[in-house]
Amino acid sequence: MKYTSRELKSKKNKNKIFVTAIDLIRKKGYDNVSINEICSLAGFTKGAFYHHFNSKDDLLIQLLKDVDDYYIVEVLPRLEGKTSKEQLIFFIQEFAYCGYGVGVDVVKNLFKSQTNALNDFMNDLDRPFFKILVDIIKTGQEKNVFTDNLSSEELAKYCRTFIWGVFHNWAMEYGAxxxxxxxxxxxxxxVKSLEI
Incomplete structure (x- = not known):
């Protein structure tokens, strides 16, 4: 896909605002960072911020989109050659790595904010993150590694509940x-709870 110079500049500006915001949130905490401060440090007006993001919570949605991209570009290719069990373990470990990377305050605010848009995005079953998870489980079921007492989608929801539960506890304990x-x-x- 070819972008015009204007589209490239817009993407670059959005990314600069996003990176600045996430860096500030890591350092100061989500509630202690204002849109004015993000714009000032990034060198943009509030209008530029609102051109790319509807609210500060949209930054969290963008972060989850980046996690999806990470799974497509980095994780998916590294699943090849692994057993279904190894794939599932690797998939979940990589999510822990992502959570640790963004920091406890950002993770805490994923749970705390819970706007309709953020909640809908986190629970979207069409996200690449969820689709990859379903594929891992479905393949494992076909190879008689994982139980087929539940559909691959239900088992993926079970995995998501496990992952979010561990993250929620970590965030509530302030990353202790x-x-x-x-x-x-x-x-x-x-993983043993999923096996046949």
Missing amino acids: YDIEKKVEMYLNIF
Whole structure:
């Protein structure tokens, strides 16, 4: 796909606002960062911010879209050659890595904000994140690795509940422990609950 110079500039501006905002949120906390501060530090007007984002919560939706992109570009190719069980473990570990990378305050605000738009996006079953998860489970069911007592979609929802539950606890405990190690500790028990 070829972009015009105007479209490229718009994408670059949106990305600069986004990166500045996420960096500020990591340093100061979501509630302590204003749109004015984001714009000032990024070198844009509030009008430019609102051209790309409807609200500060839209930054969180963009973050989840970036996670989807990460799964398409980075995670999906690295699933090849792994067993279904290894794929599922890797998939969930990578999500822990993403959560740790954005920081506890950002994760906490994913749960706290819960606007309709954010909630709808987090629960969208057509997101690449969810579709990849369903495919891993469906393949595992076809190979008699994972139970078929529930559909692949239901088991994927179960996995999503596990993932969000661990993240929620981590955020509510203010990141008091290493989320990646905690996920690794729980993961084997969790995955056994899916196996035949």
